[in-house]
Amino acid sequence: MTERLSAPDTAADIELRGLLDGDELGCFVMVAGAGSGKTTSLVKALDHVVVKHGARLRARTQQVACITYTEVAAREIHTDVGNSPLAAVSTIHSFLWSLISPFQTDISNWVRCRIENEMQEIKDKQASYSSRTRDTTIAKDASALKKLGTQLQLLSEISRFTYGTGSDYAKGVLGHEDIVSMVPELILSRKLLARIVASKYPYIFVDESQDTFPNVVHALKRVATQARGAVGLGFFGDPMQQIFQRGVGAISLEEGWRRIEKPENFRSSSRVLSVVNQVRSEADGLVQVSGRPANEQEEGECFFFVLPADDRRSERLEQVRSWLSRHSKAGSWSADSADTGDGAKILMIVHRMVAKRMGFEQLYVAFHDGDSKSLKEAFDEGSAWPLKPFEEVIIPVCAADSVDSPSVISLLRQRGGVLNAESSDVDVRGSLTIARDAVAALRKVVAAAGPGSVGSSLRLAVTTGLVVPDPRLSVYLEPEGMHSEVVLSSEAKETLDAFMACDVAELQSYFKYMQQQSPYATQHGTKGSEFSKVVVVVDDEEGRYNLYSYEKLFGIKDLSEVDKKNLAAGKDSVLERTRRLLYVCVSRAVNSLAIVVFAADVVAARAAIEESKTFPYGQVLTVNDIAL
Numbered sequence: 001m002t003e004r005l006s007a008p009d010t011a012a013d014i015e016l017r018g019l020l021d022g023d024e025l026g027c028f029v030m031v032a033g034a035g036s037g038k039t040t041s042l043v044k045a046l047d048h049v050v051v052k053h054g055a056r057l058r059a060r061t062q063q064v065a066c067i068t069y070t071e072v073a074a075r076e077i078h079t080d081v082g083n084s085p086l087a088a089v090s091t092i093h094s095f096l097w098s099l100i101s102p103f104q105t106d107i108s109n110w111v112r113c114r115i116e117n118e119m120q121e122i123k124d125k126q127a128s129y130s131s132r133t134r135d136t137t138i139a140k141d142a143s144a145l146k147k148l149g150t151q152l153q154l155l156s157e158i159s160r161f162t163y164g165t166g167s168d169y170a171k172g173v174l175g176h177e178d179i180v181s182m183v184p185e186l187i188l189s190r191k192l193l194a195r196i197v198a199s200k201y202p203y204i205f206v207d208e209s210q211d212t213f214p215n216v217v218h219a220l221k222r223v224a225t226q227a228r229g230a231v232g233l234g235f236f237g238d239p240m241q242q243i244f245q246r247g248v249g250a251i252s253l254e255e256g257w258r259r260i261e262k263p264e265n266f267r268s269s270s271r272v273l274s275v276v277n278q279v280r281s282e283a284d285g286l287v288q289v290s291g292r293p294a295n296e297q298e299e300g301e302c303f304f305f306v307l308p309a310d311d312r313r314s315e316r317l318e319q320v321r322s323w324l325s326r327h328s329k330a331g332s333w334s335a336d337s338a339d340t341g342d343g344a345k346i347l348m349i350v351h352r353m354v355a356k357r358m359g360f361e362q363l364y365v366a367f368h369d370g371d372s373k374s375l376k377e378a379f380d381e382g383s384a385w386p387l388k389p390f391e392e393v394i395i396p397v398c399a400a401d402s403v404d405s406p407s408v409i410s411l412l413r414q415r416g417g418v419l420n421a422e423s424s425d426v427d428v429r430g431s432l433t434i435a436r437d438a439v440a441a442l443r444k445v446v447a448a449a450g451p452g453s454v455g456s457s458l459r460l461a462v463t464t465g466l467v468v469p470d471p472r473l474s475v476y477l478e479p480e481g482m483h484s485e486v487v488l489s490s491e492a493k494e495t496l497d498a499f500m501a502c503d504v505a506e507l508q509s510y511f512k513y514m515q516q517q518s519p520y521a522t523q524h525g526t527k528g529s530e531f532s533k534v535v536v537v538v539d540d541e542e543g544r545y546n547l548y549s550y551e552k553l554f555g556i557k558d559l560s561e562v563d564k565k566n567l568a569a570g571k572d573s574v575l576e577r578t579r580r581l582l583y584v585c586v587s588r589a590v591n592s593l594a595i596v597v598f599a600a601d602v603v604a605a606r607a608a609i610e611e612s613k614t615f616p617y618g619q620v621l622t623v624n625d626i627a628l
C-alpha cells in the first residue's frame, strides 16, 4: 500500500465515501489549503471506487476518470491505485482526446468551421487596410489566406484525425490548443456526446482543479447535471493556489452539490504553518490547523532576509545559504541536492539569475527577447514546443552510455521516427543500421556543441529521421516540405531563429533545472511538491511583464492606477496573483523556510515588510547580518 493510501482517514475522506456510495451519486468540490492532503483524498476515493464498485464498473465496461495536471502526476496516482485498469488516470488533453477521437465527423466539421473563421478574420483585416499598411503585412496575410484555403480543400480528403502537440489541419493533425477548445464546445452543443461521456465514466475526479480551463469545468458540469445522479463529479483544489492565468480559480457549487472542507495541514511545521496562514489572511482568510498529532508536530524555523537588488545577487544568495547552514537547526542549506533532504530547494520566480548561474543564458534570451508571449511563458514553465525534440530524443540519446544502448533503441521506437514501433512493414535490420549511424553522427554534433549547434543538431536529427518534428517546427525547417500549409506566426519564427543560434550544451543545463535535478526550481513549477528546507527568492526585477510584484504585495511600492482600477472592479489584480504565488511557495516547506527579498531600497523594504506582518518571527536580516 502506498503512502497516500495508508494515510489515516480524515473526516473529509469519510464524508466523501458516503457521496460515492449513495444510490444517487453526489457531485462535490473539495476545497482546502496547501498540504491538507487533497491529492491523498483523491487517491483514497479512487481506490475506494475501484475496490467497492469495481465489479459493477467492469460489468458495464465503465471506468473512473481521474484528470491530473501533468503526466508525472498521472503516473504517480495510477501507481497509487495499483495501476488498476478501471482507473483512467490522465492529463486533461489525453482525457479530452480519448472522448472525442471516435467522433471523426464532428472533428472534421469543427476544424472546417475553425479554418473558415480564421479566413474570415484575415479577410476583415484586409478590408480595413490603409495606405500605411506595410507591404510585409499584406504579403503575410495573403500567404496565410492562401494556406488556409488549401487546408480547407484538403480537409475532405482526411480519413482520420490524429493528435500531436501542434496542429496541421491539412494533414489531419490536431494540437493541444484545438483539443481544449473543441471538446468542451462539442460536449456543450451535443447532448449525445455528454450522455456518452456520462455512460463511460460514472465517476470523474479532477485534481488541481483551480488551474483547469474554465470551459472544461463548464463542460464537465454539463455532463454531470444532464446525467442527474448517474455521475459523481468531484473537483479537488484550492483557489489560493491558482497560479496559471488560464485557470478557473474557485469552482462554484451547482444545486445539490456538496462542499467538502479539510481544515488540516499535514505538511508544515508550526512556524512555517503560521507564515502560510499569514500570507493567506488577507485573501479568503482560511486558517489551517496542524493535522499532525501534537507530539509529532515540530516547531520548525523561518527566516526573512532583505538584500540589495544589485549585480551581486548570486553571491549574496550563496552567503544566505551559508549563513543558514551555520545558524539554522536544520543542518546544511548548501548541499547540492535538495531532494535527498540535505540541501535547500531554492524557488525563483523566473530564471534570469539561474540561467546565468546554470549556463543557459543565451537560451533564456532567445525565448525572452522575442515577441511571442506564449513561447516566453512556455519556456518559463518548461513546456515550449520547440524544446520537445531535445527533451524527448536528442538529449537522452546523446546522454546514453553508447550508440547501442538499449535505452536508445527503445526511445527511438517510442518516438515514431526511423524506428517507428507501430510500423510493421519496415526492414528492421536496415532501419537499425540507419538509426545507429544517425545517432553516432548526432552525438558528434552535440558533443562538439558551440554557437548554432541547436540548429545543426535539430536539422540532423530531423533529416535522418530520428526526430519527427511538430508541424510548426517542420514548416520552419522546411517551408515547402511535408507541413507546408501550416501558418507560422512571425513572432514564433523570430524566436525560432534566435533558438537555432543557441548552443545545444545550454539545453542540458536548462532541462536539469526544469526537471528539478538542481537545487533551483521555478516558483510555478513546484506546485504539488514539498521539500524539507525552502528558500523563496523574491525579486521583482527578475519578474515578467507586470503580472507579479512582490514589492507591491509587501507595500514597498505603490499600486499603479491600473492596479487600483482592477482592485476596485473586483478583477484579478497584481496583489492577488502575487499573493497566490507566494502562498504556493511558502507552503512547499515542511520544516524550514527562508524568504529572501532583493529590493532596490533595503531600508524602506525592511520597514515595509516588518509593518506588513507577513513574517511573524524575529527580525528581518540584512546584508550586515549575513556577513556574521
Ligand SMILES: Nc1ncnc2c1ncn2[C@@H]1O[C@H](COP(=O)(O)OP(=O)(O)OP(=O)(O)O)[C@@H](O)[C@H]1O
Pocket: 003, 004, 007, 008, 009, 010, 033, 034, 035, 036, 037, 038, 039, 040, 041, 238, 241, 266, 267, 291, 527, 528, 529, 530, 587
Ligand atoms: N490523512 C493524512 N494523514 C497524515 N498525513 C497526510 C494525510 N493526508 C496527507 N498527508 C501528508 O500531507 C502532505 C501533503 O499531502 P498532499 O500532497 O496530498 O496535499 P495537497 O493538499 O494535495 O497539497 P498541495 O495543495 O499543497 O499541493 C503529504 O506529505 C502527505 O503524505
